[in-house]
């Protein structure tokens with residue numbers, strides 16, 4: 001997270017956009033820090049997710065210097081580095097950014113669009129204008145050979161419209177091939193985004209069914225991941241459902257501060273792990289705040305309903321920040337537990353073969369009494 | 374001291390060193406000198422057994438790296454993230470001896486990818502925790518690690534697993550032996566706890582083999598005798614072999630008969646599916 005400036009002013013933004021940015025002379029040091037961290041953790045492939053703020057608020061030259069710096073630092077390290085980019089895309093233009101974006105995963109980048117657009121704003125544009133402008137930029141980027149996947153946050157109006165309309169919008173109007181649906185939590189500005197969990201559950205299940213009816217013609221996260229996991233593929237689940245996100249993820253802020261992720265580093269410094277430009281890597285890795293997240297799954301399994309949950313092996317209590325944001329306690333199960341259970345049940349009901357249904361006992365996954373086969 | 378033959382796998386406390394050529398399973402005490410143990414037994418060391426409380430000593434636990442480790446879990450409270458980190462570098466097997474928190478422990482350990490053995494024959498388990506564990510094994514599509522003994526029983530039904538519970542639980546006379554802290558010898562701990570021994574470490578192997586208990590177990594093993602009268606006509610004798618009523622002829626094995634029936638039923642369905650698939654599925 002090298003920059004905390006953004007060209008947008010979204011009302012649900014959770015970042016502290018105070019203008020801080022990584023000093024352009026610090027790229028080398030920053031990646032040296034990452035190398036030390038990766039080496040200590042025994043990592044073979046380091047995935048660097050560039051996000052802000054807005055990365056395109058940096059200059060193209062600065063991003064090139066960053067990518068070059070990483071290349072130089074990791075050259076003989078034996079650790080492969082993959083760069084990923086998250087951008088709102090609105091500042092994209094071919095002359096300035098094409099070559100830069102093509103350096104990220106062969107031109108695969110991720111962006112964010114909501115439908116309907118209640119919260120995202122750029123200048124004086126309305127929500128609809130924002131989305132139309134985004135689509136223009138996406139079209140330009142795609143003509144330049146860049147592929148754009150999208151993260152969408154449902155809001156209460158999304159739930160009103162329903163999953164079919166949502167699906168149609170992304171697939172047919174935005175012509176997106178890969179969509180990831182994330183569940184929101186409170187931002188810094190504007191009213192907190194609190195959705196009705198019943199309705200959100202129904203929406204997510206309907207979205208899954210819509211996806212099945214459309215023969216899975218989008219790459220739709222999280223459903224793609226869940227199905228792969230159920231069918232035994234060795235996949236990496238999204239961070240929120242990993243055993244503990246603290247094991248493999250760390251976020252570096254513009255001044256070298258580290259913390260669990262972009263959701264925490266700038267806004268909740270009390271949860272940070274320390275600076276890796278100033279302190280030692282050992283101190284970052286053994287930070288009590290990191291240990292609290294590392295210990296979270298064991299605590300949840302022992303002390304909360306998660307331990308008895310039939311979906312524990314795929315959920316692990318969900319996301320710490322989504323627990324913190326709604327309950328004030330990172331050691332609670334994720335606020336969206338009910339929604340996850342509805343999603344997992346729907347997926348298992350439709351994917352688990354009927355041969356494995358006993359006639360005598362309740363299926364612990366679906367919770368239903370099994371019928372005789 | 375008894376000279377156990379080479380083909381024996383003998384479960385022994387770390388306080389007793391067994392000479393001879395047999396393989397050993399060593400029940401460790403906290404702070405045992407692991408380097409000395411490795412040096413003493415070398416290739417004869419099959420695996421070690423530790424208890425949950427020892428998971429709290431991360432430095433000592435780390436010394437077990439490279440050994441197969443069986444962990445007897447209590448209520449699971451000592452398991453920490455640091456212990457998990459160390460265990461991830463080993464291939465531990467967890468033995469769950471208590472019904473307290475059984476489901477939570479299975480749920481957690483299986484999600485971490487650790488094989489689990491439900492040691493449900495100590496008389497403490499009511500029906501509910503074990504049947505819930507079976508249900509978890511049969512119906513959880515997220516499971517990718519074996520839950521024993523269900524998994525081995527299922528493999529047995531599918532024709533590629535161990536014969537009976539005797540081998541699943543390592544109580545095959547002539548293959549397994551157990552030495553108590555006092556030097557008493559039997560086929561497994563549960564026999565010693567009820568006073569049923571072959572003899573002691575002061576006896577020769579020939580004398581142990583001639584003991585009444587040893588000869589009785591051989592007859593059961595070879596199918597020439599039943600553990601208890603109900604076993605004679607029991608439909609699950611091919612799976613159980615009288616194991617459940619081995620020590621106590623009155624042992625209430627009905628719960629397990631139900632479990633065998635459920636597993637057999639599932640096994641048949643899997644076999645049917647496999648047959649159907651090998652015949653070419655719906656195009657056949």
Ligand code: SF4
Pocket residue numbers: 006007008009010012013014015052053054088120
């Ligand atoms: S949500 Fe993203 S695009 Fe919107 S203001 Fe925040 S950083 Fe910028």
Ligand code: SF4
Pocket residue numbers: 239240241245246249260261262263318319320321322
């Ligand atoms: S706190 Fe939540 S969003 Fe952040 S890395 Fe962990 S799981 Fe992911």
Ligand code: SF4
Pocket residue numbers: 305306307309310311312315316317318333334336337338340341
């Ligand atoms: S679905 Fe809910 S109860 Fe189950 S593991 Fe996730 S947060 Fe915990």
Ligand code: SF4
Pocket residue numbers: 600601603604605607608609610613614615616617618619626627629630
């Ligand atoms: S299930 Fe019971 S009756 Fe049947 S063989 Fe086993 S111990 Fe004997």
